[in-house]
Amino acid sequence: MNTNADAEASASTQQNWAAGWNEGLDQQWGDVADRRIADLIGMNVISEAGEDVGEIDNFVILDSKLQAVVGVGGFLGLGEHSVAVDLENLEYDGTQMIVSMTEEELRALPEWTEELEQTRLAEDDTFRTRTGTEGQMTAGTEMDATQTETPTGEDVARAEEMSNEEGETETEQLAEARQGEVEQEAEELAAEAEMTAEAAGDELADAAQATENAVENAAAETEQMAENAAAATENAAEEAGQELAEAGEATENALENAAAETEQMAENAAAATENAAEEAGQELAEAGEATENAVEDAAAETAAVAGAAAEGVSDWMEKLENEFADIADMRVNELEGMPVLTASGEEIGEIEDLATQNGTLVALVGVGGFLGLGEHDVALEMNRLGWNGEAFVLDGMTEADLEAMPEYDRDAVTIIDDDVTLSEHASM
Template structure:
């Protein structure tokens, strides 16, 4: 949602009236190089651009991995893969535009795990180098000169990143999350109530046992001859009462646990489905691409969707042949937040990779049940 809002804001700012000339010369300057770019405008009032050569969109920048290199890079030379001396430091989360319409900096989320413990730093646009990807047309690597220590010492960005627009998709996702949280609370309340009922049943059984023992003692004093029989009968009744109470308590606990587990599963499935539908490239809007053309760092961690667009797992690793070509992928199936998941290997001919302007999505014709029956990947 934030990406869409930022792109919309950039579009509005760039749509402001420009100079009244047919062609506008824009000087792009960085610490190591400069380039003269001619922008062709295509309307009588010089407001709209027909084309802007050698340019990138903010939506294309947001989400890109950012690498740090101790050596300076030449933007005129393409590379076919991320340099082994580069270090992946994080991901572009936003673009900061000044009131003059110029891009001042990009915001990069660095450090942390699953968004926990990370911080956002603002890196000036002039410090970034966009290195062309030699394997993919119109693709590039984002590199900044420096080292990891530089980022550790960099101050966290404290600018106001709030916006006044609301994204329908995020609103719907928040509704799903709220619904999931309510379901989990409801399941927890049901479990507490069932546990309380089980405790009361056990207390009643203990009281019945106590009463039966007391009756047995009275009968022993009154009729010694019948004491043994009465005591045995009382013990049998007490034992049966305890057994019944234990059975009721066990059944209530099992039912509560089943309800709790079902509520959690429904909540997680609903949340995953909502988030997955927001971020995945559809068959109508996405374009099928060769899996070998996708950056491995981008492919790892991507969700895999089954025949009904239900998420069936996540890509955890790539399987390559002796010649370095991608032969298949390893998908983690089942589990909860990655815990208890089963890794299985799928050949590339059983996968379809779709790409649109915002995301890459992996699809397969196999269901989650079919994947769970496959042998565990031991590679």
């Protein structure tokens, strides 16, 4: 067994580990230690209770520790709170990351920003193997000699917008300016790469050449994209002109049709108004006749009611002077509690109060019940009651008949004061 050779191989491998990676983490994260960082970015992060708390945004070396940048909460990147979490506080379950903290505890951590002094792992790195392309970020500036800027979709969109507003000439000027910027950046990167190659060897020289080639290719692609954008702008302008002409013609036709329809609608409305006026005249005549008939009927009914009321008052005064003569001067509170009997002498209720209802004097009688519980209260006209010298008598009705009557509406009666006598009330 070549122990020295194995130790040297292990040391060689460890020398290429990401900073902050150690034997403990290598055992804890063995399942993903050889996966590319790019494969781990975007992975879901849950709490130990199984609740979604965020996702992995990046891996950085911060304060000499290897940490995961976790985006907590938010929606589509909005409202997200980014924090740096030590890998010791994370665990991989085969499909996602589990953090030993709740979402509230994560939100309480200081927010991570690119302004912090840190080193970011490259997307092609693994935890065990460094590609040598880690980005050192200080105050938000990336120091990566092998990283080049290529034209983005934003550049193309800006070129298309310039083409739409200023025309093909400005688009070509933009492409030339962009090409000049790219070539200038290529020259600076190539010079820097050449100096690095002299110090580091042929490998960096090859990287510088690759960078220069990539920049040249990017410049060519940018120019081609600008030309395509100019051509697309010209075609769009021609199509827009044709569409505007067609739209103008369609608008003119629509206005003519609308004018004709409006004229027809006006004629129809005039005819309908004339017909409605004729019908309204007929209906008014009929309504007048109906009103006249209703007034005559109402007058006849009013006269009948008035006659009946006058007759009722006359009957009550006669009864008060004769049958009720010995109780005419009794106050209301003296009559309360007196029994109400049937013609056969059976007690069916008692007087609870006297009141007026629709201008008529009524006795409020409690039927049935015990000690005031379960009573059925009805209103009986005083004209229907008789007096036998000791109690009121109700001829022609039984207790069952009274219980079948509806109870009186307390809001529809007016209670007579306890100190008023029957005679005094009759003279009011």
